Each structure stands twice: as C-alpha cells, then as structure tokens.
Amino acid sequence: MPTVLLASVLSALWTVAGVLDAPPSSYVLACFGVVLTAIDLRHHRLPDVLTLPLGVTLLVLEFQRLGAALLGAVILGGAHLAVRTWRPALMGGGDVKLAAGLGTVLALPLLLPAAILSSAVTLAVAALRRTRNVPHGPGLLAATWVLTAL
Template sequence: MTTVLLAFTPGTLLKGVLVASSWTVAAVLDAPPESFVLAWFGIMLAVIDLRHHRLPDALTLPLAAALLLLQSHRLGEALLTAALFGGAHLAVRRCKPALMGGGDVKLTFGLGAALALPQLLPAAILSSVVTLALAALRRARAVPHGPGLLAATWALTTL
C-alpha cells in the first residue's frame, strides 16, 4: 500500500488563508458570485505574477469566461465594460509596451466584464495605487500590474 504525504509549504498555507479570508469577507457582505470567483483566481494569479511576472492563459481565460457567464443577466453592459477596460489597457500596451505585459491586457478584458460602467475609472485608479504600493513595499521599479488589477476588481465587486 502506498502512502501519500501532503507537504504544506508556508506559501501554500498563506494562499489558503488568503482565499479563505476573502471568501469570508465576501460571504459576510453577501457579495455577488463573481466575488468568490475573483478571490480564488485572483490569489492564484497574483502569486504567479509576483513570482514569475506572468499571467498564464490557462487561468486568465477561464476567469474571463466565468466572469462573463456570471454576468448573463447584464450581458450587453458586461461586453461593453470588458471592451472598454481591456481596450484602454491595450492602448497603453501599444503606446508603451514596457509599461504593461500582454497577460495584463488579456486579464483586463475578463475583469472588465465584472465591473459596472461607473466602476471602470475607480478600478483603473485603485489598481494603479495598489501596484505603486507593491513597488514601494518591494523597493523595486518593475512590479507586475496583475495583482493590482485583481485586488481592485475584487474590492469593487465585493465592497
């Protein structure tokens, strides 16, 4: 008989605590379902982006699909906000490629679907503030923007 030993690293434990905490906050606030989806995908994507400066399509595309499906009751607005939020970030990427990666742009198309039209500008501002705070905490000039985008979207859909 083979015994399987599960090794919990401090990073795994931290991810679990973060997901559980964000789900608890969302549950207490009676948040919409997209808040829970954003919590789970957001923690995983933020950790990957912070470690590897990558947002894998294997996670960003299912997140976008799930958020769009959850917005079926307001599909027209969700498609519009996805196009506006993603399009604005695509324009930044085209003008200054060093400022933003392609994964960030793909992520914003999905995240835009979860936001209402009046939330787009606050999401852009809040995500920039979070990214600047990460840069200050890490004392680095180059930090990924994905965690800021994910945190801002989660906050705006949950709170």
C-alpha cells in the same frame, strides 16, 4: 508554507465576501485572484490557462447584463491594450487579457475607479518591494475584488 499562506488569504477573502453578501463573481475572483497574484508576483506572467477561463467564467456569471459586461470588457481591456501598444515595456499581454476579463464584472461607473485603484495598488506594491519592476495583475485583481465585493 506558500500553500498555507495562499489558503489563508483565500479563506479571508471568502469570509469577507460572505459577510458582505457579495455577488458570486467575487468568490470566483478570490479563487483565481489569489493564484494569479502569486504567479504574477513571482514570475511576472499571467498564464492564459488561468486568465482566459477567469474571463469566460465572469462573463457567464454576468450573462443577465451581457451588453454592459461586454462593454466593460472592451473599455477596460481596450484601455490596457492602448497602454500596451503605446509603451510595451510598461504592461504585458497578460495584463490586457486579464483587464478585459475583469471589465465584465465592473459596472460602467466603476471602470475609472477600478483603473485608479489598481494603479494605486501597483504603486504600493512597488514601494513595498522597493523596485519599479512590479506586475500590474495583482493591482487589477485586488481593485476588481474590492469593487465587486463592496
């Protein structure tokens, strides 16, 4: 059953991206995002074997705007690293690596809205699950996908 659910979610994201004529990065985000979200919600972990290839793939797709992509990675990843350094219990290292990779596809004016939207999604997941211990990766992935697809 979980495989059918994951395939259905991926199909829906893929269809929406196609209708919106979204950039190729949104398709990559959909594929990796569905799997990473499922893993993070279940195990509270974002494995390097998925987050690092995602970041590299997104960087390659943004090669025509390499300077802005690297700056976005440094800013979004750096902000998450600061939170991780300041309050390690609030954020895992996987979230920092994921944020750096996702920052490559976000234009500079979208970095703040991405941070706000990802936090809102994380809070919504916490409210739905009725717990304070929820992963931040799904929020990051959802916010980035929405902002790149639109």
